[in-house]
Amino acid sequence: MGIDYQQMIFMSLGGLAFFLFAIKFMSDALQKVAGDKMRAFLEKGTKTPLRGVISGMIVSATIQSSSATTVLTVGLVNSGLLTLRQAIGIIMGANIGTTVTAYLIGFRLEEYALPIIALGAILMFFFKNKKVTNVGQVLFGFGLLFFGMATMGDGLKPLKDMELFKNAMIGIENNPLLGVLVGMVFTGIVQSSAATIGVMQELAYQGAITYTQAVPILFGDNIGTTVTALIAAIGTSVTARRAALTHCMFNVIGTLIFLPLFVIGVFPLLVRLFTDYFYVLLPGFEGSWQTLNIKMQIAQTHGVFNISNTLIQLPFVGALASFVTKLIPGEDPRVERGPKYLEPRLLRNPAVALSQAGREVFRMGQLAKRSLEHAIAYFYTEVESEAGKSAELELAINELEREIPNYIVKLMETKLSREDSNLAYTYIQSVNDIERVADHTENVVELTEVRINKGIRFSNEAMSDLKLMLDKTVETFENALLCLEKNDQELAHKVIDSDDEIDEMEKKFRRAHITRLNEGRCTGDAGAIYLDLLSNLERIGDHSVNIAQYVIEDYLASIQDA
Secondary structure: OOHHHHHHHHHHHHHHHHHHHHHHHHHHHHHHHHOOHHHHHHOOOOHHHHHHHHHHHHHHHOOOHHHHHHHHHHHHHHOOOOOOHHHHHHHHHHHOOOHHHHHHHOOHHHHHHHHHHHHHHHHHHHHOOOHHHHHHHHHHHHHHHHHHHHHHHHHHHHHHHHHHHHHHHHHHHHHHHHHHHHHHHHHHOOOHHHHHHHHHHHHHHHOOHHHHHHHHHHHHHHHOOOHHHHOOOOOOOHHHHHHHHHHHHHHHHHHHHHHHHHOOHHHHHHHHHHHHHHHHOOOOOOOOOOHOHHHHHHHHHHHHHHHHHHHHHHHHHHHHHHHHHHHHHOOOOOOOOOOOOHHHHHHHHHHHHHHHHHHHHHHHHHHHHHHHHHHHHHHHOOOOOHHHHHHHHHHHHHHHHHHHHHHHHHHHOOOOOOOHHHHHHHHHHHHHHHHHHHHHHHHHHHHHHHHHHHHHHHHHHHHHHHHHHHHHHHHHHHHHHHHHOOOOOHHHHHHHHHHHHHHHHHHHHHHHHHHHOOOOOOOOHHHHHHHHHHHHHHHHHHHHHHHHHHHHHHHHHHHHOO
């Protein structure tokens, strides 16, 4: 009886589609369940490379995706929350954590796939509690993963009898580098090592490929999965690009070490010894390498490779960081985090300490101005790195929003003159308004992201109006900061007049945009984003006026005290 090629292709591709969807669906659900705790966990659990490995391993095992963990790590490096050395540890651990998926596949739970899918569907559709529905999504994806495996397995069965496929696999067995290349390309396309390793496990279970043919492809899978992080690093900071390259190099170096060991037979022996002498320590396990099914043997090989690779390279984290730094030279224009002028020892000299606090407030204002300028650049250019720079500045501003008032409160516990007390109050109030300007700037970035994601384009008239208001808003905020720094009354009144102009612009441009909406020259989505942008710019103008009024009130209070 001949091979039904149509059925083989349909079932193989359909099963693969189910499998890929299940991996993504389950990973997304696990990330929802974990929430921002994973991000905080990575930020705090990386003081040493070893702790970074453990953190990366736990996070990757939890969300079932080394790619997601690595992309998150690249994002944290880009934001300045992690150093390159810390990121390298997490990346190493992520490679170990991702082996969990291969082990799950090795358990061969296909016969329970449909009941698990049913349970997941019940939790998703018959419960309103968000946590319950997220757990339902996890179970649904978990069951669908095994259903896809079973479907794909039925489709792949005929491959073992096809001469063309058998000759290709013999070619890989004779040339392991070809197997590495196949694994790299396939994983690079689907961007999921878990998926490609799952396909390989199923091919081996169906007898289409042997263990010897599978291992070189496995090495290639580990290299191919780094494509996701490399793509995510496009347009990020120098350090973030180094982190992504490190992920690739880590797996390339591992392959260069273990592929020759595999060819001469040392690595398979290492895996067998690990299985025979470590597995016996696990409760409820009886047997050895020979008793494992081929799926679990591949999973075990994957696990031993990543654990051994990490143990070998972990002592050389510093050298690896230095090497990628040479490959990607340059320095990031990093924002200096934390206060620069708030020296605690100066609190004994209130006048000097207050002057330092004023310098810190003005520095905070300059950071907010730069953040606004990057947000505007992102709006015009749609370059992702501009949004990242704005977000990085926002983090620095948030720190100062806590530190400056705390310093001034300590300062006010000393005996301040009435004039200095008024100035201290002005600084505290100004800090609040500067932070609010940063919040509205963040809104501008988010609105721009929505506009880009939805492919929305504004009319030339709308863009022209918006440019006038953007320029006026930046100028007004800049003058507000200058009048605060120099205690310039004339400039303070100019800020108030400028805000009146911004208010008039907001009303005029809002009416003009509503007219465009009514005439069908603008869509509803575009209109909503445009009006929100106008509103946020108008609010930045209001906070600029607040700063100017504090300066005027402080001046009037000083005259009265005199």
